[in-house]
Amino acid sequence: MKRKSFIQMLVASALFSPIISSGCSNNQSQTSDSDTELDTSDPELSAPDAASENQSLILTTATTGGTYYPVGVAIATLISQETPLKMNAIDSAGSAENIQLLKNQEADLAILQALFSEMAWSGKGQYEGQPEQQFRSITMLWPNVEHFIVKSKAVETGNIQDLENYKGKAFSIGKRGSGTETSGKTILQGLGFDVESDFRPEHMGYSESAEAMQNGRIEAMNIPAGPPASAVSQTYASMGADQITVLEFTPEQLNKINGVFPVWQPYTIEAGVYPNQQQPIQTIAQPNLLAVHPDIDSGTVYQITKTIYENLPKLKQFHQATQEMDLNAAISGLTTPLHPGAIQYYQEKGLTIPEHLSIA
Missing domain, CATH: 3.40.190.10 (Periplasmic binding protein-like II)
Known part of the structure; x- marks a missing residue:
């Protein structure tokens, strides 16, 4: 990722205040037919649990007085504790800045409003004629x-x-x-x-x-x-x-x-x-959703998706907004295509992936 200057800023700020707090762990699964097949000849998809050791990821949220930041901290803590990955949650001005940070490769993941993901992907609203598609969906998180x-x-x-x-x-x-x-x-x-x-x-x-x-x-x-x-x-x-x-x-x-x-x-x-x-x-x-830069490898995104849904009980203890998270609702309301790593996890759990979410 091309984010040297941004990470330098984070390292400097980390000398004054920690970014991650709290913790999480357990399981969830559902069944339903799948209509989308992945090419399992892709080595990343054939061994999805192999998330890169010591990989450091940045998750950008919103201002600290809302819900994005504490839920982002919970997710980052969960991923850092339950996988070989390390994830830091940082505050931001919200969805518009998050899309720009993903585009500039200054963040790996972001929490977005469905409105922003739809406007950016389709090139409408404030993105009229200039679509931004440097992100893919992982999951719906909670209603905004x-x-x-x-x-x-x-x-x-x-x-x-x-x-x-x-x-x-x-x-x-x-x-x-x-x-x-x-x-x-x-x-x-x-x-x-x-x-x-x-x-x-x-x-x-x-x-x-x-x-x-x-x-x-x-x-x-x-x-x-x-x-x-x-x-x-x-x-x-x-x-x-x-x-x-x-x-x-x-x-x-x-x-x-x-x-x-x-x-x-x-x-x-x-x-x-x-x-x-x-x-x-x-x-x-x-809906609010968790998005990821498309260049993040499928094994890493699979591991993030799996960890979230197999550790929901503790995640739900962190903030009341996460009470509405459920595997059956993971792709509800999403309009932005899913990352292939997330698709594989959902297919393994029997979810049907609509065509508009399976376009890579």
Whole structure:
């Protein structure tokens, strides 16, 4: 991988703070027919357990206040403990930067929003006419749940259209170039909002957004993350459930949003997930996925995939978002082709690989 300067930066930063923490271990398998065959004459695929000894891999995530970073740390720790591989999880600005890091060969793996993987692979949205395909899918991880949070004083219906009452107000839409910003703008575009002209956009990470909401700097914020998101928990705990509202989505609103990019599905945040949250919240979610640079050898990717799915019990102890991980849902919602190493593991477990995911 051509990432000398990036690794030098990581080594320097590692002198001040460790990147990996926590740990994980056990098993999972399912059955179903397979319709995709691999060429087992490939030596890498005929001996998939032979991951390179002492290989060091970089997994890029997102800001530390969301879900990507702690789940990335859990995955990196699991791989480092259970295989000959060494993996470091690092924070980043999110999906957009992660795709660029993969393209530049400054990262080996990344967590991505399905929206970003679809836009980049197809050359649409912010990648219009310039597709980026220097990545392959390994697995769906967990649903990226939309939390559009506003101060309750102007809430009427309780759904996303109430943002009409916050026009002209300060709204934290996410860091510039982040997946948070892009997904938020895409959702609101589908509902007829223009973030730049309708609001006073602020570009903050999750923790900073929560603090700004508490001190009165902003009136609304966008936090897409697997529940419970620490920044959302922090806001509920400090402000009280009667002072803030997580806006809901109607089926009609979801249809409008999916008219832009069809990657979202209904999602219920059950009561009690956040402090003093008395009622379930009907929102929407898109898949998050683990992606890898296509040049990583098949034996290594097979080993990563196998280790994740044969050690789910401990991984699920690390963060509640991983509770929804399951081998049967491993390729659910994915639109980007799978890496051959991941395909082989899934075929061994009897999963059917759709044609659109088997194109190398």
